[in-house]
Amino acid sequence: FEGVDAALMFHPGVYDWARAPLTASAQIRVGFHGRAAHPTGSPTEGIDALGALIQLFNALGVLHKRLPSGSHVQGIVTDGGRATNIVPEYAEGLFGLRGGTTTALEELVEELRTCARGVALATGTTVEVTDVGGRYEHFRDNDVLSGLFAGHLERTGIRLSEPVPGVYLGSSDIGNVSTRVPAIHPFVAIMDEDGSDHTPEFAEAAAGPRGRRAMLAAAEALACTAVDVLLRPDVPERAWDRFREKAAAGL
Structure with a gap:
């Protein structure tokens, strides 16, 4: 990841959350x-x-x-x-x-x-x-970038909120990436909160109309965030400053 400005992804889920509480x-x-x-x-x-x-x-x-x-x-x-x-x-x-x-x-x-x-x-x-195998580190959200993503996504009608305190949603290798470069991992809902991912119902929702709408909206927001990183010099500068602040604080 040397020379990389940022790592941007989203995950379909049952919540509209600006960042992922990943363990x-x-x-x-x-x-x-x-x-x-x-x-x-x-x-x-x-x-x-x-x-x-x-x-x-x-x-x-x-x-x-x-x-x-x-x-x-x-x-x-x-x-x-x-x-x-x-x-x-x-x-x-x-x-x-x-x-x-x-x-x-x-x-x-x-x-x-x-x-x-x-x-x-x-x-x-x-x-x-x-x-057995490697370890996943906890995810460190870069709020400079996740804030930009949330703003872009809101234009499509999807508003993101902060995660519910004390609720964790698994682990991912994006946690390791987030220790190397500024990163985001928002969740965009394709089911209501009474559902659950990694189920047959979630697989069906991923192939359904709501899943497609969420995918296209999130892809557009990711692309717009990438444009911010590439064309606005202040964005990667602020993102890296925030990244270093969190690293120094051990967060």
Whole structure:
């Protein structure tokens, strides 16, 4: 992104919001190693890796109750053993973590590591905690550019508002981009607020008349914002000043 003045996009949704409250996110794999044994013939010889993984889920359930707004942990068991008459010597879970900010996500990942180490110590297992793929950072809106976009979009009859406090709408790689260049990610509704994206009904709406109107209106507003960036020297200057202010403040 060196030499790029701005990154401009929009996302269809169920809200008309000038900016996207997108969280930071990570995928973490946790694997416990124990010792296999026959649960009846030699029950004291086994070290139950699956039991350790279940205890981690329990610990995270307690942790979840005190997490700040925008943070959560969701996990699944990806390996729980092979047979019911063998104490599992290995068990593995995959956890999706989100944080309202990138700092909050980093703190949550460390809490997961601490919980996993504690469970391993308590159960006599060993544990491996590894990242799966890259991480998404939280989105940093550039209000200079998003304000211009909202003004252009309003000419088409769509008025954008600020997001509802405490409501978060997933994560995206635009969050990483927004740490490199001034960026916008508004939402433009193609359904009413009682709907939900990533559903069959949303797919139908995307192919319907409201979806097409929103797409054309947002495309026009994006193009007009790009023209502002390219033809008005004050716009990229102000956008970069705001970008640097937020970076210096750690926002």
